[in-house]
Amino acid sequence: MILNPGILALLLGSSIAFLMLLYAAGLGLKILSAWDPQSSSEQQLLLERKTWLVSTIVNYAFGFVVLSGLLFIYTVEDIHRLFIGAMCATGALNANEIGWLVLLVKIILFFAAALWVSLNRLDQCTEDTPLVRPKYIGLLLLTPLVGLDLLLQYSYFSGLQPEIITSCCGSLFSLGNDSVASDIAGLPPAPTMIAFFICGGLFLITLVLSLGSRQAIFRYLLFFASVLFFFISLLSIISFISLYIYQMPTHHCPFDMLQQNYGYIGYPLYIALFGGCFFGLLPGLCQPLKKNPSLKREIEKRERHWLLLAFFAIVVFLAIVAWPILFSPFILLSY
Amino acid sequence: MARRLNILEHALSSLLRRKQKNLAIIVVYTLTVATIASVLFLTQSLRSEAVNVLAAAPDIVVQRLAAGRHDLIPIADAEQIRRMPGVGKVEPRVWGYYYDSLKKVNFTLMGVKDSPTNLPLLQGTFPANNEQCTLGKGIAEAYGVTIGDSLVLVDSSNSSKLYQVSGLFIADSELLTNDLILLQEAELRRFFKLPDGRATDLAVEVYNQREVATLAKKIKLALPDSRPIGKTEILHTYDTVFNWRSGIMLTLFASALIAFCILAWDKATGISADEKREIGILKAIGWDTNDVLLLKFWEGLAISLTAFLLGAIIAYLHVFFYGAGLLAPVLQGWSVLFPQFNLTPAIDLYQLFVLALLTIVPYIACTIVPAWKTAVTDPDSVMRS
Amino acid sequence: MPTLIETKDLCKIYNRHKPDELQALSDVAFSIDQGQVAVLKGPSGSGKTSLLSLIGCMARPTSGSIRLADKDVAKLPERFLAELRRDLFGFIFQQFNLMRELSLFDNILLPLYPTEISGKEMKSRADEILRQLELGDRKQQKVKQLSGGEQQRVAIARALINQPEIIIADEPTAHLDRALTEELLTILARLKQNGKTIIIATHDPAIYQQQELIDRSYLMHDGNLLEVERL
Numbered sequence: 001m002i003l004n005p006g007i008l009a010l011l012l013g014s015s016i017a018f019l020m021l022l023y024a025a026g027l028g029l030k031i032l033s034a035w036d037p038q039s040s041s042e043q044q045l046l047l048e049r050k051t052w053l054v055s056t057i058v059n060y061a062f063g064f065v066v067l068s069g070l071l072f073i074y075t076v077e078d079i080h081r082l083f084i085g086a087m088c089a090t091g092a093l094n095a096n097e098i099g100w101l102v103l104l105v106k107i108i109l110f111f112a113a114a115l116w117v118s119l120n121r122l123d124q125c126t127e128d129t130p131l132v133r134p135k136y137i138g139l140l141l142l143t144p145l146v147g148l149d150l151l152l153q154y155s156y157f158s159g160l161q162p163e164i165i166t167s168c169c170g171s172l173f174s175l176g177n178d179s180v181a182s183d184i185a186g187l188p189p190a191p192t193m194i195a196f197f198i199c200g201g202l203f204l205i206t207l208v209l210s211l212g213s214r215q216a217i218f219r220y221l222l223f224f225a226s227v228l229f230f231f232i233s234l235l236s237i238i239s240f241i242s243l244y245i246y247q248m249p250t251h252h253c254p255f256d257m258l259q260q261n262y263g264y265i266g267y268p269l270y271i272a273l274f275g276g277c278f279f280g281l282l283p284g285l286c287q288p289l290k291k292n293p294s295l296k297r298e299i300e301k302r303e304r305h306w307l308l309l310a311f312f313a314i315v316v317f318l319a320i321v322a323w324p325i326l327f328s329p330f331i332l333l334s335y
Numbered sequence: 336m337a338r339r340l341n342i343l344e345h346a347l348s349s350l351l352r353r354k355q356k357n358l359a360i361i362v363v364y365t366l367t368v369a370t371i372a373s374v375l376f377l378t379q380s381l382r383s384e385a386v387n388v389l390a391a392a393p394d395i396v397v398q399r400l401a402a403g404r405h406d407l408i409p410i411a412d413a414e415q416i417r418r419m420p421g422v423g424k425v426e427p428r429v430w431g432y433y434y435d436s437l438k439k440v441n442f443t444l445m446g447v448k449d450s451p452t453n454l455p456l457l458q459g460t461f462p463a464n465n466e467q468c469t470l471g472k473g474i475a476e477a478y479g480v481t482i483g484d485s486l487v488l489v490d491s492s493n494s495s496k497l498y499q500v501s502g503l504f505i506a507d508s509e510l511l512t513n514d515l516i517l518l519q520e521a522e523l524r525r526f527f528k529l530p531d532g533r534a535t536d537l538a539v540e541v542y543n544q545r546e547v548a549t550l551a552k553k554i555k556l557a558l559p560d561s562r563p564i565g566k567t568e569i570l571h572t573y574d575t576v577f578n579w580r581s582g583i584m585l586t587l588f589a590s591a592l593i594a595f596c597i598l599a600w601d602k603a604t605g606i607s608a609d610e611k612r613e614i615g616i617l618k619a620i621g622w623d624t625n626d627v628l629l630l631k632f633w634e635g636l637a638i639s640l641t642a643f644l645l646g647a648i649i650a651y652l653h654v655f656f657y658g659a660g661l662l663a664p665v666l667q668g669w670s671v672l673f674p675q676f677n678l679t680p681a682i683d684l685y686q687l688f689v690l691a692l693l694t695i696v697p698y699i700a701c702t703i704v705p706a707w708k709t710a711v712t713d714p715d716s717v718m719r720s
Numbered sequence: 721m722p723t724l725i726e727t728k729d730l731c732k733i734y735n736r737h738k739p740d741e742l743q744a745l746s747d748v749a750f751s752i753d754q755g756q757v758a759v760l761k762g763p764s765g766s767g768k769t770s771l772l773s774l775i776g777c778m779a780r781p782t783s784g785s786i787r788l789a790d791k792d793v794a795k796l797p798e799r800f801l802a803e804l805r806r807d808l809f810g811f812i813f814q815q816f817n818l819m820r821e822l823s824l825f826d827n828i829l830l831p832l833y834p835t836e837i838s839g840k841e842m843k844s845r846a847d848e849i850l851r852q853l854e855l856g857d858r859k860q861q862k863v864k865q866l867s868g869g870e871q872q873r874v875a876i877a878r879a880l881i882n883q884p885e886i887i888i889a890d891e892p893t894a895h896l897d898r899a900l901t902e903e904l905l906t907i908l909a910r911l912k913q914n915g916k917t918i919i920i921a922t923h924d925p926a927i928y929q930q931q932e933l934i935d936r937s938y939l940m941h942d943g944n945l946l947e948v949e950r951l
Binding site for chain 2: 769772773776778779798799801802803805806807809811813814817818819821822826830831832833834835836837838839842878882890
């Protein structure tokens with residue numbers, strides 16, 4: 001176990017978030033069992049008020065999920081120096097098998113919580129709140145995910161063994177064999193780059209079609225395009241985008257770009273990617289909800305906004321990616 | 336957007352109206368932040384001091400072990416190491432510790448042959464003959480001497496010798512040269528009665544940093560009784576030690592954090608009749624539960640940011656201007672014998688981010704439920720009272 | 721004029737299924753047309769305030785319906801009730817219910833804070849209303865420094881800032897002397913002229929005897945409502 005202030009902050013914050021969500025889930029169970037929109041009893045009024053408490057807790061928890069994702073990467077970056085052979089955060093994540101899993105859970109948690117918060121806002125704007133049941137069932141699924149996040153973080157950090165000089169000998173050789181891999185290999189750049197830009201184009205085309213038409217099919221297509229584009233983008237960041245940002249043919253780390261050395265370019269890059277893909281997913285996910293007339297009204301009020309946000313975000317993302325490819329002196333494809 | 340700003344404005348004005356009540360929570364909040372921030376800042380700056388020290392350190396230091404203990408290493412070994420491919424300079428170093436029982440301080444005495452280039456001088460020259468010495472700032476201050484004055488040291492045969500101070504050090508990091516006294520190497524050997532042909536350790540320069548591990552392995556193979564230590568290893572050890580210490584400190588301060596949370600909870604729960612009435616009025620004239628929750632959010636944010644900024648500034652002053660007087664003995668540990676030294680300010684965004692999460696998250700968690708309880712005040716309560 | 725508010729079989733029971741259960745309203749049928757002034761009279765505890773708070777969308781009835789501008793609001797979620805209070809109603813309370821530590825100006829702006837109205841628009845509205853009520857020169861003063869009459873006018877200004885269609889007044893003259901009551905009546909008459917719908921609960925004869933002001937009179941007793949020709 002490494003005791004580092006960042007690790008303490010992560011574990012403390014996650015524990016608090018988990019406890020608050022457990023409490024919210026308890027309230028959610030009560031709401032699920034007794035919710036009756038037709039009743040005008042004081043009990044129903046109390047439940048209605050409790051939904052505000054639950055929303056507030058989940059909103060804060062969502063904010064924490066975003067921040068803890070950043071803090072996690074920062075912390076991993078900070079402790080990589082403790083591992084021989086680890087040149088950046090990637091090395092520290094490789095230090096035991098759980099590192100990448102934590103990151104994966106955090107990404108899933110981000111999308112799940114963002115979806116919950118969006119659906120909740122949608123639902124609260126309708127008079128008949130038709131999503132109460134699905135929302136609180138969703139909350140019962142979200143809570144264990146936060147618990148899993150906490151558990152995985154704990155086991156990742158507690159499994160880390162830093163190397164220190166022992167009194168009998170320098171530690172280098174004793175560990176020489178299993179020093180962690182310092183970098184990850186990427187897919188071959190040229191085909192990945194082609195796939196990336198094709199997929200980005202596809203995303204934008206379906207998006208423009210959705211903007212122009214009310215047809216459900218385009219929204220479903222956009223949904224799939226978002227999922228595809230998200231994964232291809234993550235692979236591309238490792239495969240070639242990182243290389244262009246660092247101007248180095250071998251450095252594939254997807255996290256170093258968040259550092260000051262690279263002008264914090266990673267922040268707009270990741271925010272645009274995550275935000276763009278989320279808002280691209282949303283219209284397709286909400287399409288089935290349009291069966292309900294009051295939800296339909298609310299969705300249609302917002303949909304255009306979502307689509308425009310997605311469009312803007314992905315254009316920014318593509319621009320950040322394309323910029324160094326087009327304008328930097330670094331030429332990758334001749335390597 | 337207008338709604339958020341309007342409510343923010345009201346939140347700030349209602350905070351200012353209740354100065355008395357909010358002052359208590361802000362003071363305690365600030366102290367909590369300042370305590371935790373002091374630990375973080377101090378550790379971070381000690382770490383960066385260590386990095387500074389190591390920037391000038393050799394890539395590999397080779398020591399000799401005899402019976403599991405550090406022993407003098409034959410200078411002949413240096414030649415053997417130098418012949419290995421990839422190795423640059425190999426320099427035998429002669430140095431030792433000196434304890435002054437009168438001043439009760441510990442120094443490092445180091446021997447030089449010709450002028451070392453990696454130590455910047457403040458003024459004066461390196462020792463040119465056996466009668467001269469060069470001092471770190473801390474020692475000069477401890478004895479109240481400067482260039483041209485004399486310093487008396489007692490050697491291994493218990494006879495005093497007078498040295499003339501020929502120069503004083505300056506370095507980015509005071510930790511590096513603060514406790515250092517340089518003498519001519521021959522003089523140092525006489526002072527400590529060290530045999531010729533042996534050195535304290537060997538400083539090895541390696542051309543390619545990636546080969547440090549391989550070379551260390553080779554040295555160990557060629558000289559089985561040696562202990563090569565890489566620069567990065569020392570860094571890891573420092574990092575681990577500092578991480579560990581600040582972690583332990585923070586864990587100890589957890590009780591302070593809990594006490595603060597209880598106070599925050601108490602303050603948030605115990606709203607006055609007056610405040611309750613105000614919320615009732617707001618609800619009656621058209622504010623929604625959500626609006627009051629937003630109001631409470633802004634209030635919490637304003638309190639948190641105020642306390643955070645104040646706390647961080649206090650911690651900064653405490654650590655970098657007053658030498659972390661309240662914490663240093665616990666955290667530094669190994670350096671209590673050092674003459675006094677000042678820390679170089681070193682804070683990065685990461686430290687502030689960690690600090691924010693450590694302090695603001697518990698505060699918010701403590702205030703959510705009370706804020707909600709206030710927010711769901713019955714809108715008709717003002718009419719029924 | 722169309723019917724603006726109409727209630728049917730309206731019941732309100734506080735603390736239901738508890739030992740201190742209290743039936744505040746039973747089967748109340750109330751209605752008022754747009755632009756009318758209605759008065760509710762009755763001893764304290766007869767349910768006037770409960771009825772006002774239901775009509776004013778501050779609480780939901782235990783049963784029965786409330787039609788407000790042709791929309792049933794009896795079962796709306798609280799969030800929408802708050803919206804209605806903000807957009808349709810202006811409230812004048814028995815004890816003014818002002819925030820004493822805030823300035824006069826800030827007090828009357830309070831109902832507009834949760835709206836998307838910009839700061840500039842809010843201030844020009846407030847200035848206009850203060851001018852009408854002759855309070856313009858004291859707007860930065862704290863409410864606690866004002867006289868009773870001025871506080872009353874601030875309370876009225878706050879009720880009017882959101883340009884409501886309906887004004888609800890609960891015992892507005894309970895703490896006023898003769899002269900101030902006259903002043904209030906003048907203001908109410910002016911509001912009626914401007915087409916506002918006004919509902920007043922009172923047991924002050926100075927109000928319920930104003931025959932040219934009042935269109936409908938109701939009498940409340942033990943939670944029952946009765947429309948009468950004259951009070």
